[in-house]
Amino acid sequence: MFDSRHIRTFHEVVSTGSYSAAARALGYTQPAITQQMKALERSVGVPLFTRAGRGLRLTEAGEALSRHAEVILGSLNAAQQQLGALSRLRAGRVRLCAFPSANATLIPEAMARLLAEHPGVRVELLEAEPPDSVQRLLRGECDIALAFSYPGASGETPSELVEIPLMEDQLTILLPVGHQLARRHAVRLADLAQERWIAGCPRCRANLLQVCAEEGFAPDVVFTTDDNLAVQSLVAAGVGIALMPALVLSFMCHRKVTGRLVEPHLRRQVCAYVLREHLRVPATALVLDELRRAAAARVGC
Missing domain, CATH: 3.40.190.10 (Periplasmic binding protein-like II)
Known part of the structure; x- marks a missing residue:
C-alpha cells in the first residue's frame, strides 16, 4: 500500500531531479527525503532510481510510477477539495423520502431556507407512505425518511435507526x-x-x-x-x-x-428517521435541522 506522502515526495524528486532540490522545495532535510524514497522502494519491491553521475535516473519501475503519480496526486487533490466542500456545506446530496402531505408542506418550507443559506446542497425528493419509507431507508435507497404513526400502533424503531420527533x-x-x-x-x-x-x-x-x-x-x-x-x-x-x-x-x-x-x-406523530452514523454527515444533519424548524413553525397552527 502506497503512502500518499511518499508519492508526493517522489513526484517532487522526479520534477526537480535530485533529493536535495526536492528537500528545498518541500521544506524537508535531504536525509528525510532519502528515507522516504527508501520506504517507497520497499513498498514497491524494486528500485525506483539509479545514479547517473551526480544526478538520478528513473528505473523502468520508476518511470511506470512517475506516469501514474501525477494522476494519483490529482485525484487526491480533487478528493480533498470535494470533501472540504462537503464538510463546509458548499456541496452535498441528501435523498429524502416522505409521505405526500409532508412533501407538500414541511418539505417546501425546509428546502426554501436550506437553499437560501446553502445553495450548493442538493436534495432528491422521494415519496412513500410509511412503513415503506422507513424500509427504503433501511435498504439504503434514501438518507432520511419521514413517517407518521398513530397512538397505540405497534412496532419498534429498528436499532440501527434514530427516531427524531418533529410534530404532532x-x-x-x-x-x-x-x-x-x-x-x-x-x-x-x-x-x-x-x-x-x-x-x-x-x-x-x-x-x-x-x-x-x-x-x-x-x-x-x-x-x-x-x-x-x-x-x-x-x-x-x-x-x-x-x-x-x-x-x-x-x-x-x-x-x-x-x-x-x-x-x-x-x-398522529410525525418523525424523521436516519441511520445513526448518518447523523455525522453535515448535509444530512443540516436537512434534519431545517425539517425541525419547519415542523416547529407549524405547531399550534
Whole structure:
C-alpha cells in the first residue's frame, strides 16, 4: 500500500531531479527525503532510481510510477477539495423520502431556507407512505425518511435507526361545504356513524377503523385512496367524508370541501428517521435541522 506522502515526495524528486532540490522545495532535510524514497522502494519491491553521475535516473519501475503519480496526486487533490466542500456545506446530496402531505408542506418550507443559506446542497425528493419509507431507508435507497404513526400502533424503531420527533399533526374531518355538520366548529366522531367514508393508506385506514370502533361503530368505507387531491374531489362530489391530517388542510384546493376539528381530539406523530452514523454527515444533519424548524413553525397552527 502506497503512502500518499511518499508519492508526493517522489513526484517532487522526479520534477526537480535530485533529493536535495526536492528537500528545498518541500521544506524537508535531504536525509528525510532519502528515507522516504527508501520506504517507497520497499513498498514497491524494486528500485525506483539509479545514479547517473551526480544526478538520478528513473528505473523502468520508476518511470511506470512517475506516469501514474501525477494522476494519483490529482485525484487526491480533487478528493480533498470535494470533501472540504462537503464538510463546509458548499456541496452535498441528501435523498429524502416522505409521505405526500409532508412533501407538500414541511418539505417546501425546509428546502426554501436550506437553499437560501446553502445553495450548493442538493436534495432528491422521494415519496412513500410509511412503513415503506422507513424500509427504503433501511435498504439504503434514501438518507432520511419521514413517517407518521398513530397512538397505540405497534412496532419498534429498528436499532440501527434514530427516531427524531418533529410534530404532532391533528386529525380533522373533511366534509362537503353543504353538509349539515359543516356549520359546526368541531364534529363529534360518533355523530358520523351513518356516513359513508373514504379511507387513505393502509396505516390511515387501520387508524380510522380503530378510532371508530372506540366510538362504538364500524365506518362504511366505500372508497380507498392515498391521493389527497382525489380525496378532496370525492368528498366534494358527495361520495363520502374523510378523516384527514391537518397538514392536508393547508394545501386543500377544492372550494366545495371544508375541514372541521374532530372530537375526541385525534393526532398522529410525525418523525424523521436516519441511520445513526448518518447523523455525522453535515448535509444530512443540516436537512434534519431545517425539517425541525419547519415542523416547529407549524405547531399550534
